[in-house]
Amino acid sequence: MSSTLSIMGEPVQAHPSEGVAELGYNSLKGCRVLFINMPLRESAKPNTPPQGPGLMAARLRQYGAEPTIIDLNAYRIKDTRSVEQNLPNGRHLSMREVRELIEKHVGKHGEPDIIALSGMITTLRWQETVAKMVRQIIPDAFIVSGGGLATEVKIPLLHWIPELDAIAHSEGDDVILLMAHEVLTAKKQFGLRWRSSMVSRYDQGRSGGRRVFMYEGSRPHDLNVLPFAAWDLLHEDVLGNRVLEWYIETPVWGLAANNSSATPFSMKRSLTTVSSRGCPYACNFCYRGGQGERNYGMRSVENLRSEAEWLVKTYGVDFIGFPDDNFAVDKRRCAQLPDTFKGLGIRWGTHTRLDEADERFEPMAESGCIYIGFGAESASAHVLREMNKAGFILRPRGAKEDQLVRINGYDFPVTMVSGIRKTREVGMHANCTWIMAYPGERLKDLKTSVAFILWQIEEVTKGLKPGTPEYEVAVASVNQRMFTATAYPGTAMYKHPRVQELLGKHFGIRFNKFGEPVPDEALRSYILELDDATKVLHGVDGLPINYGELSMEQFLEARSYVDGGQIHKILDM
Ligand code: B12
Ligand code: SF4
Numbered sequence: 188m189s190s191t192l193s194i195m196g197e198p199v200q201a202h203p204s205e206g207v208a209e210l211g212y213n214s215l216k217g218c219r220v221l222f223i224n225m226p227l228r229e230s231a232k233p234n235t236p237p238q239g240p241g242l243m244a245a246r247l248r249q250y251g252a253e254p255t256i257i258d259l260n261a262y263r264i265k266d267t268r269s270v271e272q273n274l275p276n277g278r279h280l281s282m283r284e285v286r287e288l289i290e291k292h293v294g295k296h297g298e299p300d301i302i303a304l305s306g307m308i309t310t311l312r313w314q315e316t317v318a319k320m321v322r323q324i325i326p327d328a329f330i331v332s333g334g335g336l337a338t339e340v341k342i343p344l345l346h347w348i349p350e351l352d353a354i355a356h357s358e359g360d361d362v363i364l365l366m367a368h369e370v371l372t373a374k375k376q377f378g379l380r381w382r383s384s385m386v387s388r389y390d391q392g393r394s395g396g397r398r399v400f401m402y403e404g405s406r407p408h409d410l411n412v413l414p415f416a417a418w419d420l421l422h423e424d425v426l427g428n429r430v431l432e433w434y435i436e437t438p439v440w441g442l443a444a445n446n447s448s449a450t451p452f453s454m455k456r457s458l459t460t461v462s463s464r465g466c467p468y469a470c471n472f473c474y475r476g477g478q479g480e481r482n483y484g485m486r487s488v489e490n491l492r493s494e495a496e497w498l499v500k501t502y503g504v505d506f507i508g509f510p511d512d513n514f515a516v517d518k519r520r521c522a523q524l525p526d527t528f529k530g531l532g533i534r535w536g537t538h539t540r541l542d543e544a545d546e547r548f549e550p551m552a553e554s555g556c557i558y559i560g561f562g563a564e565s566a567s568a569h570v571l572r573e574m575n576k577a578g579f580i581l582r583p584r585g586a587k588e589d590q591l592v593r594i595n596g597y598d599f600p601v602t603m604v605s606g607i608r609k610t611r612e613v614g615m616h617a618n619c620t621w622i623m624a625y626p627g628e629r630l631k632d633l634k635t636s637v638a639f640i641l642w643q644i645e646e647v648t649k650g651l652k653p654g655t656p657e658y659e660v661a662v663a664s665v666n667q668r669m670f671t672a673t674a675y676p677g678t679a680m681y682k683h684p685r686v687q688e689l690l691g692k693h694f695g696i697r698f699n700k701f702g703e704p705v706p707d708e709a710l711r712s713y714i715l716e717l718d719d720a721t722k723v724l725h726g727v728d729g730l731p732i733n734y735g736e737l738s739m740e741q742f743l744e745a746r747s748y749v750d751g752g753q754i755h756k757i758l759d760m
Contacts, residue, residue, distance in 0.1 A: 201388075203361035204408050210368060216251035218371045220244070220363070221292070221299035221328075223321070224258045225306030225313040226279045228719040233260050235459045235510060236434045239334055239477075240305050241416025243363045249414060252367055255296045256420045259285060259313070261430045286320055291425040293324060300370050302328045303355075303363065307335030308474070308675055309717045311347070318350040329370045329382075331402070333359045338404075338476040339677040340714070342391065343706035345399045352382075352397075353389070357404035358464070358479060360413060362389075366402055406464065406479050411490040415497060416460070431502075434458065439508035440536055440558055440618070452557060452616065454506035454534070458498050462486050466513040468540070470564075471575045471679035472622065472672065475512055483516055488527040495531055507535045508558075515539040521547035524554035531555065536616075538562070542579040544606035552613035559610055563619035566599050566639035567632035570625055575679065597638040607643060619643070621669040622720075623749065624742060626685040628672075628735035630760060633745060637757045640667055669749045670720040672734050676704055676713075685734055693726030 222240035227233070237258055244254035263269075263277030264284075272278055280288065293299070302321050304314050314332055321330060333355035337344055344354050355362055366389075373385035382398065389400045407413060421431040439457045463486065465479035475481075491509075498504045514537035515521055536558025539547075544559075551559075564574060568591060571577040580602050581589040590601040610617040621636055643665045651658040674686045681687075682702040690696040694716075695709035704710045716724055723746070724732045733742040741760065748756045 202405055203365055203403070206365045207361045210250055210364060213251035215247060215364065215367045215371060218252040218301070218367045219297055219299040220247055220252055220254045220301045220303055220367060221296070222254065222256045222303045222305055223317060224256065224260050225304065225310035225317070226260045227307070227309065229274055229279050230276065230719070232263060232276045232437045233434060234437045234439045236416070236418065236421060236431060237305060238416050238459065238461060239359065240303070241418060241420070242413060243303070243359050244420055245414035245417040246360055246364060247367060248417060250364060254417065254420065255292065257288060257292055257424070258421060258430055261421070261433055282316060282320070285317065286324070288424070288426065289321060289324060295425050298325050299328055300374065301367060302330045304330070304332040305334040308339050308714065309719070310336055311711070311714045315348050318348045322350040329353070331355055331366065333404070335474070335477045339474060339675070340706065342401060345394055347711050349395055353400035353402055355402035355404055357476060358406055359404045360407045362402040362404045406482055406484055410464065410484055410486045415494050435502055435504065439506065440560070456502065456504045457506040457508060458502060458504050459508040459510050460494055461511050462491055462509040462514060462537070463511045463516065467516060468513070468578065469575055469679070471683070472625070472675070474675050474678050476677060478512065485517060485520055488520060488523045492527050492531065495528070495533060499531070499533060505533060507533055509535065509537040511538055513538065513540060515543045515547045515551070518547050521550050524550050528554035536560070540580070541606035542583065542602040544609040548609055548613045548615065552615050556615055558616050558618065561606070561617060561619045563603060564622045565625065565628070565632065565636050566597070566603060567628070567635040568598065568600060570628050570632045571600065573627035574625060594642055595638055597635045599635070599639055599642070603639065607646065611646065616664065618666055620666060622672050623669040623745065624733050624735035624737065625672040626680070626683045626734045628737070630737055630741060633735070633737065634758055636669070637754045640665060641755060667752065667754050671723045671731070671746065673717065673720045673724065674734070675717070676710065689726070689732055689734065693732060
């Protein structure tokens with residue numbers, strides 16, 4: 188597990204499952220745990236229910252605890268305010284509405300012993316506000332933050348959010364049980380003095396006069412024995428909203444989801460579940476601490492089948508998304524899919540790398556897979572190297588040197604071209620996502636990515652007559668949007684000299700001798716700014732943060748073409 192920003196605390200070495208093994212049936216009886224999932228990008232309809240809290244809730248129930256979930260990400264309110272704010276899919280709840288929701292929830296379900304905040308790195312602002320709110324509503328609760336934000340920031344988060352008693356980093360499946368047990372035991376043993384007397388192996392001493400804890404999550408020993416997410420907790424909120432149904436009715440991928448995942452197909456009812464955790468690769472911009480870093484672990488195909496059957500039977504889904512970081516690492520699992528998924532009658536989709544689009548793809552397609560999301564990021568060999576994404580993308584396994592192919596005057600990695608062709612050949616839809624202005628990217632590199640996107644359009648429109656509906660659908664099915672590179676703390680990209688220079692200049696962030704950011708107010712302010720990668724951060728001069736080597740004028744011109752749906756004009760720059 189990576190510890191980037193920890194400023195105090197000795198790590199506890201024992202795997203949390205050892206403590207879990209000591210828990211008995213009903214060990215957590217009477218312990219109420221309220222998960223609050225933080226909102227994400229307001230511009231899009233939410234399409235992925237919070238599987239982390241859902242899984243941990245299911246686990247807690249196995250030991251007699253009473254978990255509930257408030258999913259703040261589910262709400263998109265359509266009213267005059269959302270119209271004024273130009274949010275066609277609706278707005279997030281206001282703070283007053285959040286408070287009412289939490290108060291009503293607590294009124295119905297009882298005061299929780301533990302309030303477990305969950306959210307990725309972009310949710311600091313929400314977590315700060317919600318922590319204050321819940322501390323006021325339930326002063327005695329043990330408040331913990333887990334998931335992406337807590338995993339990246341660790342101990343400093345306890346200073347930034349003084350209402351927190353604890354942070355929990357990495358995978359929470361086991362430590363949430365230990366935490367519940369420690370809190371429950373302290374309450375039973377010490378009554379009103381439970382907070383000051385609680386015994387915990389995750390004790391981090393005192394901070395600002397109060398006791399604080401850092402729970403160290405880890406990979407559960409067997410992902411196949413975890414219960415499926417407790418989606419029933421989202422069937423209806425205290426206001427009568429059918430929260431899970433909102434998710435089911437929003438296609439996980441496709442134009443209707445208003446995300447970067449263009450598709451030529453549609454789905455009526457979809458849900459998601461992660462089939463593997465971690466990723467053995469180490470691309471510089473990617474942070475996987477919440478899911479085990481490079482420690483790749485998979486669920487078996489039988490386990491996936493059981494969950495799919497349950498989702499079809501219970502929720503009538505016709506499509507399942509496996510939003511793994513990297514689904515297809517193990518060829519053997521892909522090969523088992525057709526037999527195991529036989530007769531399931533669903534279509535499904537997932538994420539893989541383009542260099543994995545080989546003999547793995549036939550069995551995937553045969554078993555119902557119709558959508559693959561590829562984090563292509565760039566088609567330029569130079570940028571792929573800068574991203575540490577080159578590896579097998581540039582040099583396929585067994586090849587002695589990098590392999591590029593010249594198409595329309597640009598050199599593309601052979602694996603990227605053959606990967607797209609292979610995906611189409613087996614009847615699956617390929618959706619690539621792209622990053623521009625990565626450190627080291629020159630105009631010719633950006634042009635190479637644009638040329639690749641335009642080549643993809645050529646491929647999908649082959650034999651179609653321009654102007655016909657089929658032609659338009661085919662064009663729309665190729666993602667032409669590009670994210671502007673964003674530096675998330677904890678990633679290798681955050682250590683890049685160009686990134687550190689700009690972060691220092693514009694955000695006042697300082698770095699220690701190991702190249703780690705000093706966890707001060709400047710870092711906090713920067714993290715508060717982070718949102719969906721479609722948000723371009725701006726510096727003190729009011730100009731966008733551009734890590735690449737394009738001049739600011741070139742960057743702004745290129746960005747305006749991307750935002751205006753005219754990427755072909757970048758080739759004329
Ligand atoms: C689906 C998905 C989304 C969905 C929504 C997800 C959701 N409902 O929360 C959408 C598409 C909206 C999305 C958007 C973004 N995403 Co995203 N997303 C994912 C994805 C693919 C799956 C999430 C998931 O369900 N995981 C499965 C569950 C089981 O894992 P989990 O949520 O991490 O929970 C575990 C632990 O984190 C921990 N835990 C979580 N909460 C808590 C709470 C407590 C108390 C405890 C103890 C433990 C704990 O225990 C859980 C069980 O092990 C992950 C990658 C991945 N495979 O996880 C990226 C990922 C979470 N996303 C990421 C990023 C960077 C983004 C974006 C910023 C990217 C972008 N290009 O814009 C945006 C953010 C938008 C915004 N405005 O904030 C990063 C997060 C890094 C971080 N530190 O937070 C990830 C890890 C991808 C990556 N490898 O870089 N994302
Ligand atoms: S970007 Fe994809 S391939 Fe690279 S480390 Fe992240 S999940 Fe793995």
